[in-house]
Amino acid sequence: MRRFLYALILSLSLTISYGQDTITYLSEAIKENINPYKKASNKAYEKRDFEEGRNLFDSLVKNKLVGTKFDDFSLKVYKDKNVKINRIQKPVFIITYASWCVIPKGEIPALNILAKEHHDDLQIVVVFWDKKKDLKNIAKKFNDNIKVCYANEYYSKDSHIVASIKHTLGFPTSIFLDENKNVIAIKHFDSKIKIKTPIKEAITCSYNYFSKDINENMVKAL
Missing domain, CATH: 3.40.30.10 (Glutaredoxin)
Structure with missing residues (x-):
């Protein structure tokens, strides 16, 4: 019985830990992805391709930021x-x-x-x-x-x-x-x-x- 309780507690602990580890905060997602976006965006705006600049921002939001947790x-x-x-x-x-x-x-x-x-x-x-x-x-x-x-x-x-x-x-x-x-x-x-x-x-x-x-x-x- 004692072994069973220990196994159950360990299992719950790992589950909770895993759940916490999988949360991605907005600031983390931005920090991880902002540099490639800025590089591509700067090139687009240098060419005055404003539509491409907007598309790059929308892509960053849709693929990397939506679904994250607000800090x-x-x-x-x-x-x-x-x-x-x-x-x-x-x-x-x-x-x-x-x-x-x-x-x-x-x-x-x-x-x-x-x-x-x-x-x-x-x-x-x-x-x-x-x-x-x-x-x-x-x-x-x-x-x-x-x-x-x-x-x-x-x-x-x-x-x-x-x-x-x-x-x-x-x-x-x-x-x-x-x-x-x-x-x-x-x-x-x-x-x-x-x-x-x-x-x-x-x-x-x-x-x-x-x-x-x-x-x-x-x-x-x-």
Whole structure:
């Protein structure tokens, strides 16, 4: 009986260990695959082959990054407590910006609408690669359903997320995570909305773009 229990405990231990060892985190996958991608991507953009550059990024995401586990990053929230992404008990839609980049007209109002609509089944997180003082004017434009966060090289505890996400994936970029914080999608997005576009039209265009992306990824996350 004692031998049987020992064998059972050993078997369970090995199974748990194996399960843990097979988890690949996003930062690990990026570190392992980013250099070949950058080399090929730089060549494509030197030739001004922008379509090939986009295809290379999409291939990196589809073949190497989707299905990985999002790292247990802790983010500083503007005017709120820090948040650990992996402790949010629902799918997460992350969008990265920088305060010195002009956010296209209509994009923030559209995200505010979507955050309210998906309050029960999705958390939208906006990450600015900035210091807190840089968000003084922009943060107040987002409603309370959106967690407005910031990370910067200036803060020592941000070095991992800055190196893993900002310096490799660039921005603006969206990352969609299922409720278990597995990566469902990563996407570069480039607004086609012109400066002179009427505000209502701009909001509608941004809303339709993000809504389609969110709904498609929600289905994939099931």
